Amino acid sequence: QQQVKQSPQSLIVQKGGISIINCAYENTAFDYFPWYQQFPGKGPALLIAIRPDVSEKKEGRFTISFNKSAKQFSLHIMDSQPGDSATYFCAASERQAGTALIFGKGTTLSVSS
Amino acid sequence: DSGVTQTPKHLITATGQRVTLRCSPRSGDLSVYWYQQSLDQGLQFLIQYYNGEERAKGNILERFSAQQFPDLHSELNLSSLELGDSALYFCASSESPGDTEQFFGPGTRLTVL
Numbered sequence: 001q002q003q004v005k006q007s008p009q010s011l012i013v014q015k016g017g018i019s020i021i022n023c024a025y026e027n028t029a030f031d032y033f034p035w036y037q038q039f040p041g042k043g044p045a046l047l048i049a050i051r052p053d054v055s056e057k058k059e060g061r062f063t064i065s066f067n068k069s070a071k072q073f074s075l076h077i078m079d080s081q082p083g084d085s086a087t088y089f090c091a092a093s094e095r096q097a098g099t100a101l102i103f104g105k106g107t108t109l110s111v112s113s
Numbered sequence: 114d115s116g117v118t119q120t121p122k123h124l125i126t127a128t129g130q131r132v133t134l135r136c137s138p139r140s141g142d143l144s145v146y147w148y149q150q151s152l153d154q155g156l157q158f159l160i161q162y163y164n165g166e167e168r169a170k171g172n173i174l175e176r177f178s179a180q181q182f183p184d185l186h187s188e189l190n191l192s193s194l195e196l197g198d199s200a201l202y203f204c205a206s207s208e209s210p211g212d213t214e215q216f217f218g219p220g221t222r223l224t225v226l
Contacts, residue, residue, distance in 0.1 A: 043203050
């Protein structure tokens, strides 16, 4: 079964707009939720991450919102730029168990200028 | 540059063959993870090693095996290759199994003809 569901599959946003990508998880033991950014021909790179004891984390133009009761989390990219055009993956893991990351299927973001 | 290196960058081979992918983790990282990325399955965890010992297995086929050597580099062996094994294979590393920040290498693109 797919433990982390990500939507939308693709997203087109105008320059300066807000990009929003959503993820939902099933395993309540997950306690670490990162977002990775991947450019064509490159490996995924950690963008921002959150633990379930906070509801929001902001780093520059990137914000994670986390809703523990709904088992959902989302990535918001403010003032989206053409350089943000990439594939974004949400993921989850059980930090205490030291488990590997379970990834969502990815969202391809295109920011038009 | 994440500090994780993978070789080769590209690999083209025929069905039924065997290949070996190599990964060198970041300096100081003891844990290595292998992931497979395909269009239909997304990023899937295959196997994890920590300080030379297998720590966790994900969706790894029996035809695939891996090991981590005393110098901490890791190799992923894929045998009896099938067309469906064509994918990007990523290696990631972290300081320890409980350290959730994983750094990904640039990947090896495997094409099975």
